[in-house]
Amino acid sequence: MTAGDDELRTALESANLPTLLLVLERFTGDPRWLADPYRPSRTKGLDDNDDGGFPPEVRDRIREAAFTVLTEWRDGRRALPEPPPDSAITGLLSVSLGETVPPEYGPGMAAEAGFHPRPEVRWTAGRPAAADRMHVLVVGAGPSGLATAATLRELGIPHTVVERGGDVGGVWAQNDYPGAGVDTPTHLYSYSFLPRPGWTRYYAKQPEILGYFRHAADELGIRPTVRFHTTVTDAEWDEAAARWDVTLRGPDGTTDRMRVTAVISCVGVLTEPSVPELPGADTFAGPLFHSSRWDHALDLTGRRVAVIGTGATSQQIVPAIADAAGRVLVFQRTPQWVAPNPNYRREVPEGARLLLEQVPYYGAFYRIRLVWQFQDKLLATLHRDPGWEHPERSVNAANDRHRAFFTRHLEAELGDRTDLRDKVLPDYPPYGKRILMDNGWFRTLLRDDVELVTDAVTGFDAHHVHTADGGRHEADVVVLATGFRTSAMLASMRVRGRSGATLRDHWGDDDARAHLGTTVPDFPNLFLVGGPNTFLGHGGSTIHVTECSVAYIAQLLIRMVEDGIAALEVREDVTAAYNAEIDAAHEGLVWTHPGTTNWFRNRAGRVVALSPFRGVDFWARTRTPDLAGFHLTPAEPDPAAG
Known part of the structure; x- marks a missing residue:
């Protein structure tokens, strides 16, 4: 560690406290750091739970204890501890996350954390x-x-x-x-x-x-x-x-x-690239290209840009180009479930980067917390319950709660624009398609210079995108955000x-x-x-x-x-x-x-x-x-x- 005292104290203000507690337990071997009043609240949704749900005085005690331990290690007055044994990892994570992580995850989590390499990917007795x-x-x-x-x-x-x-x-x-x-x-x-x-x-x-x-x-x-x-x-x-x-x-x-x-x-x-075969594509007068073939020499300033599709690619492109383009037309094939995520557009604070780079085990513990939170945890809620009474909208009770949560977010973002709500609210179960992260998508759709079109695209002429209702939508540029084969x-x-x-x-x-x-x-x-x-x-x-x-x-x-x-x-x-x-x-x-x-x-x-x-x-x-x-x-x- 190269951080001085003041720099470390400042960095600890940006710490993810449920992760920091695991570091404290490793360095001290003291189980009290995993017991009340230091047991974090449950990490919910897509949030990191940085403050652990602790009151200010408990947060301060955790940071002060970490400062003492880390400066002692930095200054050679405390030894670097061994990583936890595989059998202990899920117990540590269960406390840190506020929910049970099954014991079978221990060995894989250890490998993911880099606590030890995979011993099986080795020659038996040296390279033959x-x-x-x-x-x-x-x-x-x-x-x-x-x-x-x-x-x-x-x-x-x-x-x-x-x-x-x-x-x-x-x-x-x-x-x-x-x-x-x-x-x-x-x-x-x-x-x-x-x-x-x-x-x-x-x-x-x-x-x-x-x-x-x-x-x-x-x-x-x-x-x-x-x-x-x-x-x-x-x-x-x-x-x-x-x-x-x-x-x-x-x-x-x-x-x-x-x-x-x-x-x-x-x-x-x-x-x-998956490029739909639409009549008139070869007659369109302006640039027409797949999103994976983006022409960075193209200036969108003031131009009418048609984006075909509303999947992950479109939802990244449209907010990014809306300020430059004169008008953006978004052609929706299917509404998408969009999840609120407080970290999606957030920069990692400088102090948090210091902890990840310099504090032993901090980055490893932070990573394996994410493994549970964003990987297997969700799968149990995606099984179709044959006795579920609302199979048309969700697959089980937990999935229905996902639906209600995502719907509340959608409605909060769109406010009184019920016309948009009806267009973008999916009628299929959440996670039936790839779930998308909200990076300002709904707020972008509210702009006066952005228009959502829900009629199917049927073709093009030199200056228009044609839709199934007979519409002809003027465009200077067409972006095919239509995915891959x-x-x-x-x-x-x-x-x-x-x-x-x-x-x-x-x-x-x-x-x-x-x-x-x-x-x-x-x-x-x-x-x-x-x-x-x-x-x-x-x-x-x-x-x-x-x-x-x-x-x-x-x-x-x-x-x-x-x-x-x-x-x-x-x-x-x-x-x-x-x-x-x-x-x-x-x-x-x-x-x-x-x-x-x-x-x-x-x-x-x-x-x-x-x-x-x-x-x-x-x-x-x-x-x-x-x-x-x-x-x-x-x-x-x-x-x-x-």
């Missing part, structure tokens, strides 16, 4: 020389690709990363429209092995997020392994050689081939497996299936990060899911080297049973509610993108691979070893 004969191709240098490359580099497994763009960052390099940002708490949206305590916002915007991943690529030494402006066009399994033959297209359009042991796809689901996984490449069939032959256009979202029958040594049924619709960080998948894949690669396995292919019956379990679980969840449409489902109504399981369950399932679920091809003996 046989690892030199392996070469892995990683497709994509976004958040998942960087995590994968970092793990391979740590293990010393030779690898190459190909990235179609000109920089790392993936979705955050591609989506740089005005207002772009994360809707997961930023302090969760970083690798457990490379936390960033210095975030400037509780929900960071795109430039800062992209900066983090650029820093990660440099800090972890990944950039030298990346071939930029390079795409995979084809990958074909060579059964005789037990290798993938991959065709790459480089920046100049030329192609070359690479033979690799394994392919790890990290292309994600938010990569291929999330069900068309790996559609940008042709992948041919052991039988000669392609992934498209197996999956069709929109029905991707895999075991644990990572392995696919008929495709040996092909691994997916961010594959089907791994997205967390009930909240939480995709980084957590990524790290689980990467650790699982890394362990499979370790077993291949150490056990002399040339190829492993997940069994069809194992995969079928897993997907049957997924489909059955989804039948009881909000995302298959008959009154809801969402991008999580394919055309047949099957949920392709989301996991129906708790994050802790996915963590447990991916912790140690069971090779009994795979067909294994032994490697040929290495002549050099004889």
Whole structure:
């Protein structure tokens, strides 16, 4: 710690007291800091509960005790304590959050906090020389690709990363429209092995997020392994050689081939824009583009901007451009549930950043509080209760309370504008679609220069957007905030497996299936990060899911080297049973509610993108691979070893 006394006292005024109490307990070993009068109130909703519900005099005692302990440690008069044992973590969190955190979360929370690395992602007895004969191709240098490359580099497994763009960052390099940002708490949206305590916002915007991943690529030494402006066009399994033959297209359009042991796809689901086919789009006289292809040379000052869609992207763009544009027309396809969040537009105070950066365990405890608050806690309220008397509006009593809460917020924001209320109030259960954070959305709709149009867009002419009611709405610019082709996984490449069939032959256009979202029958040594049924619709960080998948894949690669396995292919019956379990679980969840449409489902109504399981369950399932679920091809003996 470099902070002086005055600086530390000032910083403690910005402390999250339920987190600070956990630090106090660690340093002192005194259980009184977890008992009355120091038990925080329950952390509710999306709030951090910074003051813990304590009266001023109790807050002062907590801060003063923390000041004493931390200055003693800083000045060498107190030793740094060990992190808590896994078995104690959920008890500590239960007190800090004011509710019970189940004990099975302890080991995963410890890994998420960085208290210890995953012991299973290690060579059994040092790196074998046989690892030199392996070469892995990683497709994509976004958040998942960087995590994968970092793990391979740590293990010393030779690898190459190909990235179609000109920089790392993936979705955050591609989506740089005005207002772009994360809707997961930023302090969760970083690798457990490379936390960033210095975030400037509780929900960071795109430039800062992209900066983090650029820093990660440099800090972890990944950039030298990346071939930029390079795409995979084809990958074909060579059964005789037990290798993938991959065709790459480089920046100049030329192609070359690479033979690799394994392919790890990290292309994600938010990569291929969904562009509706609307008549007259090619006749529109002004700029017309998808939100992920934003033209930053375009000056919106005084112009009439039409934004098609009211999902997460639109709700970030519209408030960001309203001041500059002359008029904004928002074309709503479906109303969205919008949650109030006191932290969404809030900057992290300088004092809080100091505590996160310099106080031992403070950042780790703060992070795992968020894991519970924003990840698995919600899932229990999204199960469809067959006896619920209002199934048309909600799926159970708790979900109905969510509905009432969100509705009260909507009505408070819109005031006497009942005309807008009727337009933007959804008629489906909360969380049936991705829940959105209110960043001033409702207040933006109240502006005189913003108009909400609820009739369906039917086409364009040179200067107008046409709607189903016969309306013609003047526009100078059209932004398609229409999302992505999330069900068309790996559609940008042709992948041919052991039988000669392609992934498209197996999956069709929109029905991707895999075991644990990572392995696919008929495709040996092909691994997916961010594959089907791994997205967390009930909240939480995709980084957590990524790290689980990467650790699982890394362990499979370790077993291949150490056990002399040339190829492993997940069994069809194992995969079928897993997907049957997924489909059955989804039948009881909000995302298959008959009154809801969402991008999580394919055309047949099957949920392709989301996991129906708790994050802790996915963590447990991916912790140690069971090779009994795979067909294994032994490697040929290495002549050099004889």
